[in-house]
Amino acid sequence: xxxxxxxxxxxxxxxxxxxxxxxxxxxxxxxxxxxxxxxxxxxxxxxxxxxxxxxxxxxxxxxxxxxxxxxxxxxxxxxxxxxxxxxxxxxxxxxxxxxxxxxxxxxxxxxxxxxxxxxxxxxxxxxxxxxxxxxxxxxxxxxxxxxxxxxxxxxxxxxxxxxxxxxxxxxxxxxxxxxxxxxxxxxxxxxxxxxxxxxxxxxxxxxxxxxxxxxxxxxxxxxxxxxxxxxxxxxxxxxxxxxxxxxxxxxxxxxxxxxxxxxxxxxxxxxxxxxxxxxxxxxxxxxxxxxxxxxxxxxxxxxxxxxxxxxxxxxxxxxxxxxxxx
Amino acid sequence: xxxxxxxxxxxxxxxxxxxxxxxxxxxxxxxxxxxxxxxxxxxxxxxxxxxxxxxxxxxxxxxxxxxxxxxxxxxxxxxxxxxxxxxxxxxxxxxxxxxxxxxxxxxxxxxxxxxxxxxxxxxxxxxxxxxxxxxxxxxxxxxxxxxxxxxxxx
Numbered sequence: 216x217x218x219x220x221x222x223x224x225x226x227x228x229x230x231x232x233x234x235x236x237x238x239x240x241x242x243x244x245x246x247x248x249x250x251x252x253x254x255x256x257x258x259x260x261x262x263x264x265x266x267x268x269x270x271x272x273x274x275x276x277x278x279x280x281x282x283x284x285x286x287x288x289x290x291x292x293x294x295x296x297x298x299x300x301x302x303x304x305x306x307x308x309x310x311x312x313x314x315x316x317x318x319x320x321x322x323x324x325x326x327x328x329x330x331x332x333x334x335x336x337x338x339x340x341x342x343x344x345x346x347x348x349x350x351x352x353x354x355x356x357x358x359x360x361x362x363x364x365x366x367x368x369x370x371x372x373x374x375x376x377x378x379x380x381x382x383x384x385x386x387x388x389x390x391x392x393x394x395x396x397x398x399x400x401x402x403x404x405x406x407x408x409x410x411x412x413x414x415x416x417x418x419x420x421x422x423x424x425x426x427x428x429x430x431x432x433x434x435x436x437x438x439x440x441x442x443x444x445x446x447x448x449x450x451x452x453x454x455x456x457x458x459x460x461x462x463x464x465x466x467x468x469x470x471x472x473x474x475x476x477x478x479x480x481x482x483x484x485x486x487x488x489x490x491x492x493x494x495x496x497x498x499x500x501x502x503x504x505x506x507x508x509x510x511x512x513x514x515x516x517x518x519x520x521x522x523x524x525x526x527x528x529x530x531x532x533x534x535x536x537x538x539x540x541x
Numbered sequence: 542x543x544x545x546x547x548x549x550x551x552x553x554x555x556x557x558x559x560x561x562x563x564x565x566x567x568x569x570x571x572x573x574x575x576x577x578x579x580x581x582x583x584x585x586x587x588x589x590x591x592x593x594x595x596x597x598x599x600x601x602x603x604x605x606x607x608x609x610x611x612x613x614x615x616x617x618x619x620x621x622x623x624x625x626x627x628x629x630x631x632x633x634x635x636x637x638x639x640x641x642x643x644x645x646x647x648x649x650x651x652x653x654x655x656x657x658x659x660x661x662x663x664x665x666x667x668x669x670x671x672x673x674x675x676x677x678x679x680x681x682x683x684x685x686x687x688x689x690x691x692x693x694x695x
Contacts, residue, residue: 418644
């Protein structure tokens with residue numbers, strides 16, 4: 216580089232070239248661009264890292280040992296959200312024959328698992344949006360159709376959505392469901408933690424309906440304490456782990472269980488940090504790289520081209536001189 | 542002045558006796574309790590209290606004021622003793638619903654009345670009939686849907 220930037224200086228005195236890039240100008244620009252790039256990525260990372268979540272946010276504690284699989288939560292969810300009536304009635308156990316996932320017609324579903332401790336008492340797991348503390352769906356969304364409310368709910372806005380379905384790929388719990396039947400007006404369907412109800416001091420429909428005490432709604436920090444107390448009081452009944460306390464950076468919906476969570480289909484390979492952190496560095500750098508790199512490499516290219524041009528002219532001159540000498 | 546004082550003592554004494562009599566008369570546990578707080582959806586559950594009490598023979602299994610329930614968090618603030626329960630003038634016996642109301646997000650420790658009942662029932666009845674294996678189990682064994690009859694009581 217040193218050589219390439221020396222040549223124009225030497226040459227400037229002799230001949231005028233159409234575009235001139237001085238050594239000082241080139242180094243100055245490179246320095247400014249690099250500083251911009253560094254400052255840009257640095258400030259972004261620290262701003263997100265200091266936020267520890269909204270105070271007084273809500274959550275739900277699911278005690279998987281208490282659920283008896285009555286499907287009252289599914290029924291209540293259907294009624295509260297005005298979802299279409301299911302093909303199989305809510306008191307039909309045939310739905311337990313194969314695992315289900317939440318979809319556009321059911322924001323929550325209950326699946327049955329064999330109980331290794333007592334085969335006569337199967338274990339049930341209710342699936343719905345876990346309302347992550349730092350939701351991967353929201354981070355993956357290119358147009359901010361998702362937002363995490365101070366109450367804890369992760370909400371989706373269909374009027375923003377253009378149907379890319381990145382959120383479906385990003386969610387570690389397979390929750391956002393695309394309404395394929397109205398594909399022309401893209402719509403992701405998922406649990407809202409009954410946001411309109413909790414905003415007015417109520418509790419989610421599923422929690423209200425649960426007769427078994429498997430679901431408890433409250434401030435997330437109180438629920439974490441309650442979960443820890445339950446485990447401490449009954450160490451033989453529960454495994455010593457609160458699922459969702461730290462998984463994927465923490466979730467609003469937390470779980471305690473009598474058997475290891477892996478046996479109930481919970482993803483156990485999630486990091487204890489927000490999934491967004493895996494991609495934050497890369498995605499944060501994209502805008503900087505898109506603006507700075509073209510300028511940086513453009514400069515290099517211009518400098519190299521300039522040198523080549525000068526060398527060409529030089530050799531052409533030399534040839535001419537040789538010709539005239541001859 | 543003297544007359545007033547005498548009147549005050551007479552009223553206090555008669556109130557005391559009335560309360561004691563009331564509490565004494567309702568001290569005996571009932572044979573069958575009709576659990577009908579959800580009567581708009583389900584038929585009332587005729588809970589055979591005496592049968593359960595005889596079988597379990599530890600009232601503290603269900604009632605906080607009896608037995609060894611020192612670990613109950615409610616006792617941290619409320620004097621939950623048999624005498625307090627039985628001398629409640631309004632009911633003669635402090636009903637579960639006085640504390641176990643609808644769910645309160647501020648008090649996740651305090652379960653709702655519905656959960657308080659059900660979780661106690663499930664401690665033994667989960668696994669009986671179809672309870673815990675079929676969503677129909679609840680309406681077959683305990684509370685029929687309003688207007689129908691339990692399939693177990695033919």
